[in-house]
Amino acid sequence: MLRFFQLPYWLLSVCGFLIVILLGACAGEMPETPVATDCREVPHLMGSTTVCGTPQKVVVLGDHSLDLLLSLGRQPAGLGSVNAFAHLETFDNPEAQIPYLGQFVTTQPVNVGDSSQPSLEVLTRLKPDLIVGEGGRNQDNYKLLSQIAPTLLWDIRTKEGQWQKNIQALALALGSPEKETAAIARYDDLVAEARSDLSVAIEAAPKALLLGASRLNSGEIIAITPKSYLGELMESLGFQVIAPPTTLNYAPLSLEVLPTMDEADRIFVLGYDVGNNQDISTANTDELLAAQTAGIEKDWAENAIAQALPASQADQVYFATYWMWNGLNGPLGTELILEELRQFLLAQ
Structure with missing residues (x-):
């Protein structure tokens, strides 16, 4: 008496699947990997x-x-x-x-x-x-x-x-290349509006020195030049940006050099504190941002060279964060800078 060996169902399924694949290959009907378009x-x-x-x-x-x-x-x-x-x-x-x-x-x-x-x-x-x-x-x-x-x-x-x-x-x-055109157009509109709003204040004191520093005695002071994002923005508003001659977007300075730049009517000091970026253990942006300018403001108030500058004597020194003024460098960052500029200049 003949006995037939019955294959398990799962094995039959696998064999069937392989046969379909082989037949498809022989018939030239193997599915092709989709070619990416666009x-x-x-x-x-x-x-x-x-x-x-x-x-x-x-x-x-x-x-x-x-x-x-x-x-x-x-x-x-x-x-x-x-x-x-x-x-x-x-x-x-x-x-x-x-x-x-x-x-x-x-x-x-x-x-x-x-x-x-x-x-x-x-x-x-x-x-x-x-x-x-x-x-x-x-x-x-x-x-x-x-x-x-x-x-x-x-x-x-x-x-x-x-x-x-x-x-x-x-x-x-x-x-979305069309959105780039819209974003740049909005930037241009924001700058034109701010230039109109601030024209009187800027014309009265047009020469601006843009400084970036952590602490005044750290030896890491830079002047931000017209060849930079921020220098370009400030000059488009009507400021004349004061900086040492250079083709770069910044120029290193020492504290002792500041008196040679006393032609500046206004000084914008952009503070940063990298150390606090490492030390905060909770997500507290107010604390983080306050720390960015705290050290440089204290140094400026206590330093005889800084206080002797004409801009200091005229109460025309403004403190802002390097983070916002030279860390975002885009349309939204520009909008925030222009808002703060209005607070600085129109409040007077």
């Missing part, structure tokens, strides 16, 4: 990157890239910030946790770590469609970042005209 080459610091379709999940590394993204009407899926917020898994209360730009953020971005050295592990889990950041240390990890998602890195954001190049590239990457 692709474009996007230029940036590291060369060019191919971006296809419309990226939905965008990670921004740093405030400048966040400014650009928001100015194009898009929201971040992930954000790299300063170490002060390293303990946060997500920015679940953006207005309180993201200095200056948080008021414009409507998502709850995943915290991907330091903007100049993001967590590759977190980025891999997030699976973004696009990563956008600045050069610097990110250049060392560019290949690794590009393996996670198409990555764009920007050249020095503080250079004159650089933000316009960056926002043009980002708009192209997002598949």
Whole structure:
């Protein structure tokens, strides 16, 4: 009596599947991998990157890239910030946790770590469609970042005209080049409106010295020149920016050199305190931002050289954060600077 061996059902299923594949291959009917369409080459610091379709999940590394993204009407899926917020898994209360730009953020971005050295592990889990950041240390990890998602890195954001190049590239990457035109037009409108509002005050005292410093005696004072984002903005408002001759966007200064620049009618001192960016253990942006100018204001008030300057004598020295005035470098940052300028100059 013949007995037939019965194969298990799962094995029959596997065999059937393989047969279908083999038959399809023989008939030339194997499904092809879809070819990406709507692709474009996007230029940036590291060369060019191919971006296809419309990226939905965008990670921004740093405030400048966040400014650009928001100015194009898009929201971040992930954000790299300063170490002060390293303990946060997500920015679940953006207005309180993201200095200056948080008021414009409507998502709850995943915290991907330091903007100049993001967590590759977190980025891999997030699976973004696009990563956008600045050069610097990110250049060392560019290949690794590009393996996670198409990555764009920007050249020095503080250079004159650089933000316009960056926002043009980002708009192209997002598949919305028309939004770049709208963002730049809005910037131009904001500047024209502010120039009109501030014209009388600026004409009365047009020569401006723009300083960046942590502490007055630290030996790390810089003059921001007309060849910079901020210098370009101030001169477009009608100021004459005072700075040592240079082709760069900044010029190092010593405290002893300040008296040679006494032609300045006004001095804008942009304070920063990197140490506090590391020390704050809770997400307290008010504390973080107050610390940026506290040291330099104290030094200025107590220093005989600083107090002897004509601008000090005329009560024309203004303290602001380097973070906002020369850290955002985009349309939204410009809007915030112009608001603070009105407070400085029109309150008098």
